[in-house]
Amino acid sequence: MSDKKKIYKPKPISGYPEWLPQVRRVEQQWLDHIREVFESYGFCNIETPAVEALEVIAAKGEDVDKEIYVLERLQKEEGDKEARLALHFDQTVPLARYVGQHFNDLVFPFKRYQTQKVWRGERPQAGRFREFTQCDIDVINVDNLPLSLDAEMPKIIHEVLSGLDIPPFEIRISNRKILLGLLDYLEVRNKTEVTRIIDKIEKLSEDSIEQLLKEHGIDEADSSEILWLALCPDLDAVFPHNEMMQEGLEELQFVMDQLSHLPNVVADLSIVRGLDYYTGTVYETMFVDDPSYGSICSGGRYDDLASSYINKKLPGVGISIGFSRLFAKMHTQLDTGRISPADVLVILNSEDDRAAASEIADTLRKNGNAVELYHAPQKFSKQLSYAEKKGIPFVWMPPFGDTVEHKVKTMATGDQVEADYKDWKAADA
């Protein structure tokens, strides 16, 4: 071993967020809250491996605009034959594969939530994550799924987001059948491109949208009709030109009726989602004062989840919280300074007191407190300062010298009171 050991000074990797313990603590509380709400509606949890066979990810055969990371074994030997593996880029493909693979072992409607990291191998660029956490809920059924579940999704998301410390938000809902019905009626051929243009309505001016539609061969009359629909604030004002539009309007009305008690859940016919995957209800969620931040929670109804993997009709509806984007926007305001989960730090007066201090700590723990025993018999002021730096709210002072009583100090106020460790609880203090 030489003293001149080479030091590799680590740098953050672009796109891979990492938090200090006091921020991670808040992140855990957010994730706990989300889990609690999802479970309170009877959603079970699943977790799938971080990787899928590349064939699974490619099975959809869509234009893959997701950037995919494939794995290579560093020490791969020549001639090793194995499936190529890729990190999942969302939780929908793994869900579809999971349902296809375990179909006979699942009970339908299958209601599951899933909170995992996903990876996108994009070029590194500011503000884009390459690793991020998504919190998804989906309900899948065989053959058909009642529309009432389309209304349950935003209700759950409303409850989740209302419990987080975030700025005012708005859940916007539409039904793709309305716009697609109109495009049918107008005999527009390249519907996918047109819906993708309308999907940009939040970011672009009306003029730019018209220009883009024109470039895609939509004439002025059709273009204004499409734009009028997308921007129409009143469902009753929309004339259903065909059955598809009619169906979309009725479905959307049904969903909105069930959500009428939630003022920040609104119908918005410009919501179409870029993906052809969705066939009915679609959702987006915006910050009211910062819609340009984009949707923090999106999803919708699909007719056909897993037909790439199994010969069954499996309609579903789902919604996904872009957790990392949401948390990253807020995290600087969320640092409470509380690093340690400990409720109380037990002071160690001397090495001779260790057994007694350890017993106090154990008893306090049995009472339901999280307890740290200070690691060394250092000066009292140093131990206090440690509690302060770690944000531990109480300090337990066992007797020392001639004293016989135990005292507990509340760090926020400096107050000290006598207490009995046999029945003390931080929650009551």
Add this chain to the structure above:
Amino acid sequence: MSDKKKIYKPKPISGYPEWLPQVRRVEQQWLDHIREVFESYGFCNIETPAVEALEVIAAKGEDVDKEIYVLERLQKEEGDKEARLALHFDQTVPLARYVGQHFNDLVFPFKRYQTQKVWRGERPQAGRFREFTQCDIDVINVDNLPLSLDAEMPKIIHEVLSGLDIPPFEIRISNRKILLGLLDYLEVRNKTEVTRIIDKIEKLSEDSIEQLLKEHGIDEADSSEILWLALCPDLDAVFPHNEMMQEGLEELQFVMDQLSHLPNVVADLSIVRGLDYYTGTVYETMFVDDPSYGSICSGGRYDDLASSYINKKLPGVGISIGFSRLFAKMHTQLDTGRISPADVLVILNSEDDRAAASEIADTLRKNGNAVELYHAPQKFSKQLSYAEKKGIPFVWMPPFGDTVEHKVKTMATGDQVEADYKDWKAADA
């Protein structure tokens, strides 16, 4: 869309475990329990990205016997220059990098727990995981760290494992200074190889160990002295030939004295761990009736965590639960049949009753119950059978027809009683 769509029938990927919801539910309970115990000792949580720069993983310069997965972007363009990224194969390297990178923002002693997946790109083979979860705790300090923390680690692990539904286990503790001191005294040169041979003592016969030692140039007299030490059941019987042995024996005695109240924590001088990384106390944990399963929880003391990344002396002590191996061994016995987290299923008598049923579900949820509202007004027997299949313990029956009272049915017994949804709690029922 053609009806003859190609179906890719998904298969499990060797080494990547995945559970059905009812097993995942138990896995979550285990992970919750582990988190609760870790936090009750004041350990904070961190999470690091799944990837590190390849230089970071390679910085230790040790013989890398871990198989590493590197990432390749599927759509990488020519000329893209970026750091090569690799999936972490443990949580110790990321911890060292994290401490080096965030040193100025951390409060020491830094006590952290970390529960994440890690990946090893091994050749696929039966019983070997390539993705698995580890639960680590470590305490790191600057310059020095009291030995009492070496005793706290197995105490915590004892509490964790005692709370899980697993067969009897035994935590075995030694101190590497004892064996290394003896090897010094015997002037053995290839200590690393010899410790790795002793590390196999659980799996091989005494004869095989002697044979291996002989092959590594250890003569018969030395070989028996080494074996005698490794198998010696009594610390007091060991004669300290030098200071290092003396120190090791004293440290081990100190640790064992603090754990004397735990009968299944034992000193075992054959425990050395294969890694040169450890410098003092070392731990392994075996099933009493199946030691050949190998260690389910291991760790030890190290002098120097992060000197590859920062010019500081950072000693620490840590222990890691091989969660996936432990859980996978048990999982077939752990299926409780409870798929849904819902405490109660609310029956939907008819579409007209939906608003009322939904209000009942909401109120029950506000009372602290997890509640599923059945999705469609199907036959009562079908709704009951759904509750049974998902393992939902109670069924709420709102009034129907001429009845006015609400009833709740306990699925396990079939009992039905009148109840008021405004204050009903599953926990009390």
